Amino acid sequence: MLALDKVSKRFGGLSVLEDVSFAVPKGCVFGLIGPNGAGKTTVFNLVTGLIAPTGGAITLGGESLIGKKPHRITRLGIARTFQNIRVFKEMTLRENVVVGMHTHLGYGVPQWLFSLPGYRAAERRAAERAEELLSWVGLGGRASDIADNLSYGGQRRLELARALATEPSLLLLDEPVAGMNSGEKDELMAVIGRIVSRGYTVFLIEHDMRFIMGLCERIAVINFGRVIAEGPPDAIRSDPAVIEAYLGREE
Ligand SMILES: Nc1ncnc2c1ncn2[C@@H]1O[C@H](COP(=O)(O)OP(=O)(O)O)[C@@H](O)[C@H]1O
Numbered sequence: 001m002l003a004l005d006k007v008s009k010r011f012g013g014l015s016v017l018e019d020v021s022f023a024v025p026k027g028c029v030f031g032l033i034g035p036n037g038a039g040k041t042t043v044f045n046l047v048t049g050l051i052a053p054t055g056g057a058i059t060l061g062g063e064s065l066i067g068k069k070p071h072r073i074t075r076l077g078i079a080r081t082f083q084n085i086r087v088f089k090e091m092t093l094r095e096n097v098v099v100g101m102h103t104h105l106g107y108g109v110p111q112w113l114f115s116l117p118g119y120r121a122a123e124r125r126a127a128e129r130a131e132e133l134l135s136w137v138g139l140g141g142r143a144s145d146i147a148d149n150l151s152y153g154g155q156r157r158l159e160l161a162r163a164l165a166t167e168p169s170l171l172l173l174d175e176p177v178a179g180m181n182s183g184e185k186d187e188l189m190a191v192i193g194r195i196v197s198r199g200y201t202v203f204l205i206e207h208d209m210r211f212i213m214g215l216c217e218r219i220a221v222i223n224f225g226r227v228i229a230e231g232p233p234d235a236i237r238s239d240p241a242v243i244e245a246y247l248g249r250e251e
């Protein structure tokens with residue numbers, strides 16, 4: 001579904017990614033791991049068009065993403081969440097998700113829209129879809145609550161619902177369980193499992209090994225901007241280069 005072929009990225013004189021190649025198969029949960037500063041978030045920034053690669057190819061279903069603006073890439077079916085939490089705390093859960101639909105799809109809610117026939121019906125449909133997505137992430141029945149009143153884990157699941165509001169086929173999650181307690185991690189693992197069973201493809205960056213090994217069908221490992229291993233969890237777990245670069249250090 002998503003393929004990177006010899007992707008490189010330099011920031012001035014600093015080479016952050018070099019010849020990065022791997023493919024995320026459709027319907028898969030694919031993990032990207034590596035030490036801090038290895039270049040993981042940079043991969044997401046390249047895939048979503050926030051920055052342009054120095055070299056190489058990035059394709060979605062065979063179509064090149066190079067040079068496309070972020071909103072076009074969103075429309076092609078890629079959504080993401082960020083490493084740092086980004087919810088509108090003073091808005092309701094429903095509004096957070098509906099706003100996600102509008103902003104990601106590249107149109108605002110100008111005042112004149114209120115006068116258009118069909119506007120109210122469209123807003124009602126959007127609100128219904130938002131409530132459905134909230135129930136997918138375990139926040140059903142809380143659509144009218146203010147986001148600030150959610151627990152940390154709840155806010156992260158709200159971000160997931162907002163990303164789903166763009167109707168993506170590929171979901172990129174940047175450290176989704178960072179800062180969560182183990183109960184919240186288990187809940188999110190179950191939510192992601194349900195999302196995948198609905199046919200979405202999930203590509204995630206994570207440090208939590210239990211989460212990664214329990215959820216991902218394939219894993220790529222980067223260290224100093226290079227892919228040092230790629231394969232199913234069992235192969236990754238026993239790969240000497242991975243143990244040296246990452247797992248060993250963690251333990
Ligand atoms: N916009 C940028 N300008 C300059 N350097 C950057 C930029 N974005 C990331 N970097 C650098 O690239 C390296 C990899 O960063 P990042 O992809 O965020 O790592 P990770 O997500 O694996 O922790 C770091 O050294 C970081 O400082």
Ligand SMILES: [Mg+2]
Pocket residue numbers: 040041042083
């Ligand atoms: Mg990062």
